[in-house]
Amino acid sequence: MQSAEKTKPGDGAAAALLAALTQKRRLDAATPKESALWLLDRLLPDAGVNNVPFAVRVAGRLDTAALQSAVDTVVRRHEVLRTVYLDRQAGLVREVLGESTRGPRVEVHESDADVPEKALREFAATPIRCDGRLMLRAAVFRGPGTDTLAVVVHHLVFDAASVPVLIGELAAAYDAHAAGGDLPDVLRGTVPALRAAEPRAESLAHWRGALDGFDPAGLDLDCTRPAPARPTLAGDTVLHVLDDDTRALLRGLQRTLRAPEAVVLLTAFCVLLAAHGAGPDLVVGSPVNVRPPEGQSAIGYHVNTLPLRLAVDPRRGFRELVKEARTTFFGALAHSDVPVDAIAHETARETVSWRDTLFQHMFNYVPVEPAPPLTLGGLHAQPVHVETGYSKFDVELFVQSGPDQLGLRLLYCAELLDRADAEALTRRYAALLHTVAAEPDRPVGELDVWSDEDRTLPGPGTARSVAAPAREADRDLDTFRATPGGPALGLTEAARRAADGTYPYVVHPLDARNVAVVDRSGRRLPDGVRGEVCLVRPDGATHVATGWTGSLRRDGALELYGQAERVARRHGRAVHPERVEAVLLAHPEVTGAVFVAADEAALAFVTLDERPGLTDEVAAHAARLLPRAVQPDRVVRTDALPRRPDGGWDTVALLGLAAAEARTEQADPDGLVGDLRGLWRDLLGLAEPADADANFFALGGHSLLGAQLVQRVDDVTGTRIRLADLFDNPTPRGLARYLRELRDDS
Template sequence: MLQRLAPEAGVSNEALAFRVGGRLDAALLAEALDCVVSRHEALRTLFPEAHGEPAAVVLRPQEARVVLDVHETDESTVHEAMQFFAARPFPLESGPPLRVGLWRTEGGDYCCLAFHHLAYDAWTAGIVFGELRDAYEALRTGGPRPPREPVPAVREPVSDPAALAYWRSHIAGIQAAEQRLAMGRPDPQRPTFAGAVRHHRLSPVAVAATRDAARRWKVTESMVHLAAYYLLLARHGAGPDLVVGVSADVRGITDRQAVGYHVNTLPLRLVVDLTAPVGELVRRVGEVFLTGLGHRHVPYEAVLPGLETVGSSWRTPLFRHMFNYRPVPVPLDAQMGGLPVELLGVKTGYSRHDLEFIVESGDKGANVQAVYSTEIFEDAEIEALQLRYDAILAGLVGDDRPAGEVRWWSERDERIAMAGDRTSPAPPATPVATAVAAAARAAGDSIALVDGPTEYTYGELAAAAATVHARLLQAGVGPGGLVAVCAARGFGLAAATLGIWEAGAAYLPLHPETPEETLAFQLRDSAADLLLADEVLPAGFEVPCPVLPLAQILAAQDVRSELQGVVDPAARSYVIYTSGSTGRPKGVELSHANLANVVAHFRESLLASPADAMLWLTAFSFDISALELFLPLSCGGRVVVAPDSARADMAELVDLATRHDVRLLQATPTTLATAARIGWEALSGRTLLCGGEPMTEALAADLLRTGCRLINVYGPTETAIWSTSAELRPGAEVTVGRPVRETAVHVAAPDGSALPPGLAGEVCIGGAGVAIGYLNRPDLTADRFRSDPSGRRCYRTGDRGRWRFDGRLELLGRTDRQVKIRSHRLELGEVESVFASHPRVSAAAVVLRTDMPEQSRLVAFVQWDKDGADSTDDTLARTLWDHARGRLPSYALPGRIVLGSLPVNRSGKVDYPALARVPLPAEQRGAAPHRQDTVDSNEQEAVQLIVALWREVLEDPSIEDTDNFFLAGGHSMVAVRMLSRLAAATGVRLTLGDLLEAPTPAELAGRVGTEVR
């Protein structure tokens, strides 16, 4: 089946290779090879197709011949040559499942026997090598002729209904989604089965602990190793109801010399209970294995009909992971033709499963060989799995503790986790109010703020703030109070915040364009003592607190006292409202210490000085605006106020930055992606902070090409603006980097425990930036602000992320954006990242629509860079569809792709609620982006033929032309039969890969062509 899916690859190939310390007689070796082939049916069996299924045809010994390919080469290229030789696919319908090559070098001969897996297992390797060696020696010495009599083949097992019933019962109800690890890439739509092998030598501590555990629990070492493998998979997100494939030889006592693939795969199912003693886990593994071994003669394929596949449609049903245990091979003390022989490892570069652990154990230690799919895993992920497997085994010493308490983090994991904690006993940062007051005293005549054509000095700002302070005192505002401010960005708003702090109160920023209902709610909910407003409030607007006109206060300025800037670091600095998942905004209380820490970090990391200017671009009701105002003011620099129009007009923004020599800017990715790119070259030499939502690789590349310094930042409001930062480099992957000063970040499992690098979980942030909590919401505060594994207070962000193995944090979307599509869990952020990875996509958003048919509820909204493009929207959608189809499993493919600008909210972020409601063109409703709405009569005839055929082979009369073959219950074996019958009816032979790429009758008809017989 795999060869049909990837006909150009030797997915099922295996190799037996050896080096001879001298030169062999090629003619004798070829004759010896004939002797071996003549003895074993498996080596002279062809597999032509009959009625849609492969049929075995055994050639007579005199008909079968395997040609010996002889090559002259050198030592430097021989291993690569053998690997290429072993990886070539076999034409099973016309040739034997074996080929042999001989490479002659100055240092000796190399021989490689490449087998198709249908004719090979580990036991076969020993038989074939032994017979080949003995036959060659007999021919060379002129002794008795080597035997050519056929060895009896392994008899087909007698049908055993009870054993089949056992396996059916054993695997009934298995959940496909539970078999996937929480690491690695999504399944490829059409796999190449590219694979690799990684070796790891177990530590002496792990080996000793394994042997001690086997003695203590009275089981074999292999059972301890298998139990550790189950625990490893469970710890990495699979299960707890797990199936692992384990190979079992089915040869009987009389079949020991039979060559071929005489192994059945046992799908061993086990529920991993982390609360149960680990010894119980080991014993249950032994019971499941021994019971399965007693039913090993039932072919694995006999168990499959009617079962749901694990993940993608091409995948082996039931499991993704294999395990094998074998003793370390005894060093070969053999000769061929009187010459020493050394066995070699030649890998074909393919993997049939996500992951297989092969444990080889002996007197001198143990090795773990990981064979893995490079389409799913990176080498660093496999290395991490091997190191953690080592740690689990080493952790089996001592008491029979619960399985969940067995140590599974490696020492490398611990080092990366330590790097994620930047907290220290150092003194806290100077409060911003104190720093601004000091700057005003030190350089009162320096420019503090530029607002349009007017420049204001630090002295003027301090005086205005003192005036506000005095008026607040008159109004009865004092320490612990809360003052709402509803004003446009500018001098007055800056003075108001400083005056509020001087009074010992906190500010509540309100946006002047906020709907009246929202303003009223925030004022009531916060119980603000006072509202400072610089504009006339709407007629009839009921304000639940006194209102003071900010403009009049500043106009009457007569206070000459200096700002003191004395505040309590633990006191409230500001309260800011954020949207809630229930639709009710919630107020976040942040302290002076919270704000001081993030301002100090960027002041230090960006080397901010009095000579620097920063653009005040963001609405003040969005928390990142505070950094734009207070970072420059805290170091004596300049704030340049940008009008709202600059957020959508890059030309205006860069003109403003150029005229005022602004070196530091901050914006959301959507703001930058939405703005026209006119004048982007003016960003050269400037520092750009970009955060608030995911940064796409395409946007990062575009920005870096301008020559700017690009800092990707991340952090929720609840941890004071930004909690991590990463300086992005051209060509490097986009991450959010490492924690800012005095901040600790960990990734948590659902139970709150920390996860090691590579595993996705909820990002939790601790340290100096963690907010006081939610205003008047003790229940919500208790839920979101918890203790981290070390007992410190932290905030659960609701963001999914993982530590990379280089110690940088990678975001993966929201925990509350996980949906279920056709029984599969799906992260919408992962789908978005695939679309965003296209080089011409500047932004992407994916939503699940509830107003559409189930098969097309996923809708991708894509902001496309059309610079220099004259393509139609249909062409662009097709391009994006093809891009996504090669990177996402079929169930994750959106039913719609909508091109255009993404709506943004007042904070400059994508407005997801708007996307969930935006009307779609009526003519697109129900039509997938790859489906043709009109077909000619011949193609329609093909559609009808395919629908009828599918209804028959899938035994489902409800199949329609838009149904996905695999989602309708088809799997690879049924697909082969269907394609064979389709070829007989149309004369067009399609591959399994064609079906994967065109999985509906409407799509497949286009590949059949116009001739239907």
């Protein structure tokens, strides 16, 4: 153990650890809301996804000694900033360190730039761990003529509303220490942490009723890419300022619809999501400050996210939807004392990915008030926007509403959306406000939600309109290339040749004027949005359905997701068998593959040699490349893939093969599957050991129970796995296979 004499005076982290070791410890269990953040940290241990950063820049030099004293002052003053967290076997625990605790050491970094954007982003993205150390970091980035003070605090003890409080106190403490004077009265004394009250029974009942029967599986957008097997939550941001005409229309809508600006904008956001394939039963998250009136200046994590549910029936008008959204919004505010994590596991659904939540899209309405001038030691301090580079949701729309400007900040998951698609979403949102202002009672399913840029995007050879409806005609043919410069092929043959293990398939029309992608109503869709692929007659108006789902890219290529007649529903999601089959066929020893999906099971049938362990290798190959929602539950080896007389796959015969293999399979030579079946039973409260193919999450398991299971697996097997590994292998048989692979690789 390091002695007190060897601890550096400015090393707040070491001091915090020493204080924790020497004082009588009081460890409290974390709340469900805190545990939810911790689980995200465990799933992405190398990412600062829960970091809340802020920064200010001054023209001149900061006194780092005075700044260190200022950081020490505010840490000692606020109990919440002296709160540390520890990862324990039973879950996350919380501890408050003593009032003598010093703050973290203020780092100093030299920079060649006065605005060190890259360095700030890296600093903001560095994870803060639940390891008993303070949950904040501070640094000064010293440029040629400026100093930038950056602070990063973990969301467990901080939120956006805490930023002005903390920066204000830091500035006041810095001024006092730099001048060598006493602290002002406003900084004297300590501030106890603000603890949230237990949710009221009537609020719990409200949310159970509001979310009854909701299935979040219908929230995927038609402009997103398939999720990777191992998401990293890499994110990016698009900024867009609404012009004066749009703001004037919005004010008119508020008066006409008798609804607050936030409700009108929320409803428009839901309509935008529905136009891109989500819903019609939608839940959008909306954060709200739950500080009591007497605690408005409290630092801490005092935000609850309201799961706002709205049915975007395409037959209803915008006015009617706003009326329902207003009722939903104010009802949610009246019951905002319930953290969403306290009820998220009560919905009847199977978790198929650790990203699964009640919502995948966020609406964050932020009223912007003019900030008072801020100085540090007499130097004017200018705010600097800092991004962490992560997005917890597919799309999060921040509406920053000020007296002189209405700005949009779209934070999006870069693994699912291209930047061009994110920019298109912001333009379409602005265009939609104009559309609903002109026709508030027109059914939203008939509204044109596309922007002017969508209507005039030039494709190779022509401009593509998205307004013309499609009309059925006799099936016609166009020609495509599977690769640029390749031979001319029919659509089906081009797609087959493009299936080289990547997904979706990409083909190149010889003439882009002959291809269109349309929605369910037969209207053309803009580039990047999925729909049904149609061939266009020479008259330009009549379309011929091909039976394929796809989207046109901005370079003129066509992405094909699969044949519509083969699309299956699994846990409410659309599953394209061709995608899974292409991944399976990418394995060098697989010569044929068929994927059969249903809610009960997802089976992959492959033709390959009988080499021992090869089937497990193929299953692991699929697990690495496919998201959990479309991974096969089991891979079945066969000598031949049977077909029906009409040429389609004989799924009845294939399922018979799977049943026969299950009866004869010797799948537990080391007893590992049996051990895991017992753990399933113990943690899920089952009367007997679970079936070898029982999905942990389908039986009622959730993230918190999953974290306990991961620890129990370590205790029983001596092999450490991550929570993400359980999501990827949620059955005893599958997890046993994964554990054996880890042992073989070690």
